[in-house]
Amino acid sequence: MFQSFTPLNDKVRLCQGCDLPIRVQQELPYGKNAYCPRCGTQLSRGGSPSLSGNLALAITCLLLFIPAFIFPFISIHLLGVTFSATVPEGAWNLMSHGFPLLSLLVLFCSVIAPIVLCAALVVCHLALHKHWFTGMKLGTTIIYRLKPWAMIDVFLVSVAVACFKLKDYSDIIVGPALYALIVLQLLSVLLISRVSLRRYWEAWRPEHTFEHQSKERHCIYCHLSQPVGTHCQRCHQPLHHxxxxxxxxxxxxxxxxxxxxxxxxxxxxxxxxxxxxxxxxxxxxxxxxxxxxxxxxxxxxxxxxxxxxxxxxxxxxxxxxxxxxxxxxxxxxxxxxxxxxxxxxxxxxxxxxxxxxxxxxxxxxxxxxxxxxxxxxxxxxxxxxxxxxxxxxxxxxxxxxxxxxxxxxxxxxxxx
Structure with a gap:
C-alpha cells in the first residue's frame, strides 16, 4: 500500500486506477490530459469545459429522442407492402415472441439508459442551481451506473448490418428517424466524453475546502481522496478501500x-x-x-x-x-x-x-x-x-x- 504523505497534502490525489498518491496540477492547459505515471489511467482533462455546454447537449439529446424513437428509422418494401421499424418496436416484438429478458436488455441499452442518463445530467444542473444535495447525489450516481449501458452508437452500426442483410430480399427505405439517430449518436458521444463527475462535485464543493491530514481512500463516485471512513465526506456514498x-x-x-x-x-x-x-x-x-x-x-x-x-x-x-x-x-x-x-x-x-x-x-x-x-x-x-x-x-x-x-x-x- 502506498501511504499518503503530508507535504503539500492539499494537492495530492489518489489515482482511481491504482491508488497511487499523485501531486495534482490544479489547472491543465486546453488540449493536455493528465495520466497516472504508473497505470496510465486518465485523471483529468485540460481546459475548463463549460458545464452549461453539457446541459445544452443533454437537453438537445432529450429533444432528439422524440423523433428518433417515435418515427420509423428504416422501412422495407416487400411484395408491394411496406414494413417500418421504430427503435422501441424491436424490443416489443422480442417480448411478443417469447423473449422477455432479451427484450428488456435491448430496450434498456437502446432506449432507457440513454434517456435516463441525459435526464440525470439535467437533474445534476438543477441540483447545482438549487443546492439540492439529494438531486446531486441521485443524478451523479445514475450517470456513473448507466454510462457503460448507453449504446446508441452500437445500435446505429446494427442498423447498417441489418440493411446489408436485407438488401437482397427487399428495397430499403431510410426513414426520418435515422437522421435524428445519427445526430443523436454524435451528440451523445460528445456529451459522454465531456461529462466528468469530478467536475460536477468540484462545482458542488471544491476538494481544497476539505482539510485532510491523510488521504487513504478514494471515492469512486465523486473522486475525492480522503481519510479512512465509512462514507464519503462529499457525496456521502459508502466508502470502501x-x-x-x-x-x-x-x-x-x-x-x-x-x-x-x-x-x-x-x-x-x-x-x-x-x-x-x-x-x-x-x-x-x-x-x-x-x-x-x-x-x-x-x-x-x-x-x-x-x-x-x-x-x-x-x-x-x-x-x-x-x-x-x-x-x-x-x-x-x-x-x-x-x-x-x-x-x-x-x-x-x-x-x-x-x-x-x-x-x-x-x-x-x-x-x-x-x-x-x-x-x-x-x-x-x-x-x-x-x-x-x-x-x-x-x-x-x-x-x-x-x-x-x-x-x-x-x-x-x-x-x-
Whole structure:
C-alpha cells in the first residue's frame, strides 16, 4: 500500500486506477490530459469545459429522442407492402415472441439508459442551481451506473448490418428517424466524453475546502481522496478501500458467462424462412453465409463483435482475476492496458442482439420472408449481460495492491 504523505497534502490525489498518491496540477492547459505515471489511467482533462455546454447537449439529446424513437428509422418494401421499424418496436416484438429478458436488455441499452442518463445530467444542473444535495447525489450516481449501458452508437452500426442483410430480399427505405439517430449518436458521444463527475462535485464543493491530514481512500463516485471512513465526506456514498467482494462477484459473473457461451455459439441464434426454405444460423454459420453472399465487411464486423469480443472479454477478465488473486508483481502496466481494452470493447457484443430486434421488426411472420430469433439468442444475451457486469464489478486497484513502494509516489502527473 502506498501511504499518503503530508507535504503539500492539499494537492495530492489518489489515482482511481491504482491508488497511487499523485501531486495534482490544479489547472491543465486546453488540449493536455493528465495520466497516472504508473497505470496510465486518465485523471483529468485540460481546459475548463463549460458545464452549461453539457446541459445544452443533454437537453438537445432529450429533444432528439422524440423523433428518433417515435418515427420509423428504416422501412422495407416487400411484395408491394411496406414494413417500418421504430427503435422501441424491436424490443416489443422480442417480448411478443417469447423473449422477455432479451427484450428488456435491448430496450434498456437502446432506449432507457440513454434517456435516463441525459435526464440525470439535467437533474445534476438543477441540483447545482438549487443546492439540492439529494438531486446531486441521485443524478451523479445514475450517470456513473448507466454510462457503460448507453449504446446508441452500437445500435446505429446494427442498423447498417441489418440493411446489408436485407438488401437482397427487399428495397430499403431510410426513414426520418435515422437522421435524428445519427445526430443523436454524435451528440451523445460528445456529451459522454465531456461529462466528468469530478467536475460536477468540484462545482458542488471544491476538494481544497476539505482539510485532510491523510488521504487513504478514494471515492469512486465523486473522486475525492480522503481519510479512512465509512462514507464519503462529499457525496456521502459508502466508502470502501476496494469494491466489496470484487473478485468474488467478477468470478461468479465470469463463470456463468463461460457456461452460457457454449449454447450461445452452438444453438441457432436466428431462423430465416425464405422461399419455403428454413435457414437456421448459429453465430459462426451466419458469418460464413455472409462471406458466401459476398458481404465480407459485414461478416468481419459480426465475427469480431459476436465471437472475438465475448471470447476476448472472458479470457481477458479471467487472466486479470488470476493475476489479482495470486498478486502477480510483473507486467502490471500491461494488465492495466488489457483492463482498459476490455472496458472499451465490452458494449459491442450487443450488436448482434440489436440486429435480431431490427430484423424481427421488419420481416413480419406469415410473409414469404420470415424471421424469428433462435434459442441461442437467449444464451448470447446472457453472455453479453454477464460480461458487462463482470467488467464493472472488477476493481482495477486490486491489480496493484502488491506493487512495491515506488519512487514515483507523489510525483507530478504526466501530461500528454
Amino acid at each position: 476496494r469494491k466489496p467482494r470484487s473478485l468474488e462477484r467478477t468470478l461468479a459473473y465470469l463463470l456463468a458467462a463461460s457456461l452460457a457461451i457454449f449454447p450461445a455459439n452452438l444453438i441457432p441464434i436466428s431462423i430465416l424462412i425464405t422461399n419455403g426454405q428454413r435457414l437456421e444460423d448459429t453465430i459462426y454459420s451466419g458469418v460464413i453465409s455472409l462471406f458466401n453472399s459476398q458481404m465480407p465487411g459485414i461478416a468481419i464486423i459480426i465475427f469480431v463483435a459476436s465471437i472475438l469480443v465475448p471470447m476476448a472479454k472472458i479470457l481477458g477478465l479471467g487472466y486479470l482475476l488470476v493475476c489479482a488473486h495470486w498478486r502477480k508483481e510483473r507486467f502490471q502496466r500491461q494488465r492495466m492496458k488489457i483492463y482498459f481494452v476490455v472496458k472499451v470493447i465490452g458494449k459491442w457484443s450487443m450488436l448482434d442482439l440489436f440486429v435480431i430486434s431490427i430484423m424481427l421488426t421488419l420481416v413480419d411472420r406469415g410473409q414469404i420472408l420470415d424471421f424469428v430469433p433462435g434459442i441461442g439468442a437467449i444464451a448470447f444475451g446472457l453472455v453479453v449481460f454477464l460480461t458487462l457486469l463482470a467488467t464493472e464489478s472488477l476493481d482495477s486497484r486490486l491489480l496493484w495492491d502488491n506493487h512495491p513502494n515506488s519512487p514515483t509516489s507523489g510525483r507530478s502527473i504526466n501530461e500528454r
